[in-house]
Amino acid sequence: MKILLVKTSSLGDLIHTFPAITDAAKALQKLELDWVVEEGFHEVPHWHPEVDSVIPVSIRRWRQQPVTSVRNGEIEDFLEELKAKQYDMVLDAQGLIKSALVTRAARGYRVGYNWHSAREKIASWAYQQKIAVDKTQHAVQRSRQLFAQALNYTQPKSPPDYGLQKRTLDIPNQVKPVVFLHGTTWETKLWPFEYWRELAERLDEAGQPVTLPWGTQEEYQRAEMIGQSLERIQTLPAMGLSEMAAHLASAKAVVAVDTGLAHIAAAFSVPTVSVYGATDAKRTGTLGVHQIHLQSERACSPCLSRHCHQATDSGVQPPCFQQITPEQILQGLLELGVE
Missing domain, CATH: 3.40.50.2000 (Glycogen Phosphorylase B;)
Structure with a gap:
């Protein structure tokens, strides 16, 4: 199953997602996972052995230099790379407007938090499947629950496994x-x-x-x-x-x-x-x-x-x-x- 994960920042939020990736890799026989992440954190997804490739995005910098980013073709290049592959699922694990826009631009069945669960409610409009997850839970638990529901497997009751190897x-x-x-x-x-x-x-x-x-x-x-x-x-x-x-x-x-x-x-x-x-x-x-x-x-x-x-x-x-x-x-x- 080919999945594009959209969670662009920040450092702690990226680490919080690792146990969910470990869960999914154990539950699914064949998992191919790409990850869209802010350019400043491009190293981080590679730490997890189940991540195949990373697509850097520069939203933070583009906000500061919007005209330059359009003129020099950076945004166009990013969209070309984003759309290069057809995915079985595009999973927005961030629930922000910026991540929803990236999710909407990618090619694949779009899944994310529902109106009551997303950090920015309007983000839920971008998804074809909207998932309810209790916002009062720890961020790691929220991600594990989102992945389990999106990918249709039973969430493990085991402690979180970040998948990191020294x-x-x-x-x-x-x-x-x-x-x-x-x-x-x-x-x-x-x-x-x-x-x-x-x-x-x-x-x-x-x-x-x-x-x-x-x-x-x-x-x-x-x-x-x-x-x-x-x-x-x-x-x-x-x-x-x-x-x-x-x-x-x-x-x-x-x-x-x-x-x-x-x-x-x-x-x-x-x-x-x-x-x-x-x-x-x-x-x-x-x-x-x-x-x-x-x-x-x-x-x-x-x-x-x-x-x-x-x-x-x-x-x-x-x-x-x-x-x-x-x-x-x-x-x-x-x-x-x-x-």
Whole structure:
């Protein structure tokens, strides 16, 4: 069966789809799966052994340069590649207007979330078959249920299998570090700098190497400040996603905000303590073995907002993280067997 999967972004959402692909490959005798994904994430689908080919799309860039993208033929080239193959099914696992437009342009029987299940309801108009999936479930469960209903097999009751294999990555030979995933796109997801610094000092004093990846100049500067003058705290060089995945797969443990990289660690069953304030761990938290979620107990959490307007007397911003302290992180690491 030839399937075109449409889920263009973001990193965590792509990883959330891997268990559904594993389920489908086990349920169907012959599965040929291509995947439409944003150009910045083109490496990611290749990590799953059941993905045959990847069709990069550049919607994010086209939105910024629409006239140029039309004139230079990029959009026309993408549509030509998209329409080159006839599929048995085009499955939109994202449920956004942008993914629905891609789905509508492809050649094949179009399937996606129904009006009540899609993240952007109008997207459901693009599908010939509309599937109801409970929006309150975790994102991994939503994807597994969507695939099972679309492809007409019984969803396995087994824990999610991301299908990732360490042997497909270039795993570095190194002393296993604790990795601090401190960077994220929402300011309301950022764990306070002073907490990161205190945690770094505690681990450095205990003799534990720590590494800090970064993706933007702001994240690089934060990483440098977190590890300043601490012998065992290292800011990593710039890395591609596959190199970063290999580094995470080799880690002793991970401490993370709500970021896509944390889901890679979880997919490799790396012990991870992650913190959630503005977002809801029950819906989008890391899912797998050796995972501890520290969810804010503040009344306004989870607000699902990119910006915080709550006042605080403690000076901790965002205030929903006030009670999630470095001591709690250290206790979580101990519970996971990380000493």
